[in-house]
Amino acid sequence: MSTPRKHALVTGGATGIGRAAVLALARAGFDVALVYGSSAAAAQATAADAQALGARVLTWSCDVADDAAVRRTLAEIGEAFGHLDALVNNAGTTANWTPRDLESLDMAEWDRTFAVNVRGTFQVTRAAVPLLKKSREAGGEPAIVNTAxxxxxxxxxxxxxYAASKAAVVNLTKTLAWNLGPHIRVNAVAPGWMEGDWMERMLGDKYDGLMGARAKATPLKRCVTAEDVAEVMLNLLTANRFVHGEVVVIDGGFTAST
Structure with missing residues (x-):
């Protein structure tokens, strides 16, 4: 008798950490609901790669800051999958600014960053809880991982x-853990400087120099990758059964040594 496949939801699943999480879950035997904001082509490419690994992958475009849209999307995911065993809250955005220049901040971008990173994480979690509880009722051990x-x-x-919103995600993770335990475990990951497009956009033409310096100052002598983060996410979702309300730093020992 074949083992029933598990079901996961990954927000921000088209690129970066989200893409790596979708692929890691697919390799681990999960079918995946991939939610993305605007990267339709990238979402389809990630879905195709996960399907090649044997997963059933369905995609939805959804603004996680829009609660009505979140609830519609989760209702459709429930119809398609019946329940959820895992939730990865990875959707995120940031704002433009000039370091040390507080006047350079656009408060509309401030509000949008918090709406996606914090309110979005809560809204998706709230809408997913009934589907996660169905997994528990069937003997599963559902879990949530947030990207801090x-x-x-x-x-x-x-x-x-961005920094303040991620601090809020840290607190939200711990508060959700208090509210959802013992039925649903909740943890978060806190990546350090990560190789790839996100940091390239943040650092611009300083990317190579600054990332090289960070790698040199890191005990493991490199910067984190999306695959490193996805590996920890998968472990938190499928193992580590007594880890709850924790934030796992993934930075090769940089924080511990500075």
């Missing part, structure tokens, strides 16, 4: 609203 950031734990040059 090292800048939510210590200061850095990142835009203030």
């Amino acid at each position: 950031s090292i800048v939510g734990l210590r200061p850095g040059p990142q835009p203030l609203p």
Whole structure:
């Protein structure tokens, strides 16, 4: 008798950490609901790659800051999958600013960053809880992983609203853990400086130099990758059964050594 496949939802699943999480879950035997904001082509490419690994992957475009849209999307996911065993809250955005220049912040971008990163994480979680509880009722061990950031734990040059929103995600993770345990485990990951498009946009033409310097100062002598983050996410979702309300830093030991 074949083992029934598990079901996962990944927001922000088209690129970066989200894409790596979708592929890691597919390899682990999950079917995946992939939710994306505007990257339709990238979402389809990620879905195709996950399907090649044997997963059933369905995609939805949804603004996680829009609660009505979130509830519609989760209702459709429920119709398609019946229940959820795992939720990865990875959808995120940031704001433009000039470091140390508080006047350079556009408050509309501040509000949008919090709407996606914090309210969106809560709204998706709230709408997913009934589907996660169905997994529990069937003997499963449902779990949630939120994407925080090292800048939510210590200061850095990142835009203030982004850093503050990730600090809020850290607190939200712990508060959700208190509210959803013992039936649903909730944890978060806090990646350090990560290779790839996101940091390239943040650092611009300084990317190579600054990332090289960070790698040199890191005990494991490189910067984190999306695949590193996805590996930890998968472990938190499928193992580590007594880990709850924690934030796992993934930075190769940089924070611990500085």
